[in-house]
Amino acid sequence: MAQQQTKRAAGTPGAFSRWMQQKTNARMSRKIRGGKGGFMGMDVLILNTVGRRSGQSRETPLAWFADEGEARLVVASGGGSQHPDWHANLMAHPERATVELPGLPPVPVTPEVLEGDERERAWARIVAAQPRYGKYQAKSERRYPVVRLTPR
16 A cells, blocks of 8 residues: 555656646646747747657647748757657657747647757857857767758
C-alpha cells in the first residue's frame, strides 16, 4: 500500500504539469485564432503536427522569428533537457505540418532543421530579438534545434 501511494505521489506533479501545459496551450491557441498573436513580447503561431506514435492531430503555440521571405524560425528548447514533443512529431511527419498565424487559416509548411553557419546566423538573430533564448541555451547541455518553417 505504501508503495502505491509513493508511486501516485511521484506521478502527480508530472500529470499536473502536463494538464496545466495543455490548458495554457489551448488558451493561447484560442487567442491566436482570435487574431491576437503575442506573448511576453514575442510573436506566436500555432504549429499543427501529427503525433508520431498516436497519429492524432497536435497543436502547439510557439514563438516565431522572421526569416527570409515568408519563412519563420522556431526554437525547439523544450525546457532545456530534451527536444519537445512537437519537434519529434514534426520530424516524423514533416509533410503534414501546418502553421496558423493570428486570425488566418492554416498554411502547409516545409520544416528544415538548420545546421552549421546557417543555424548560427539564425541563432544570432533570434538571440538579438529575444536575449532570454541565449540565457536558456547557456543553462542547457543540449544545443537547441532551430527549425525553419517555409510555406509550401
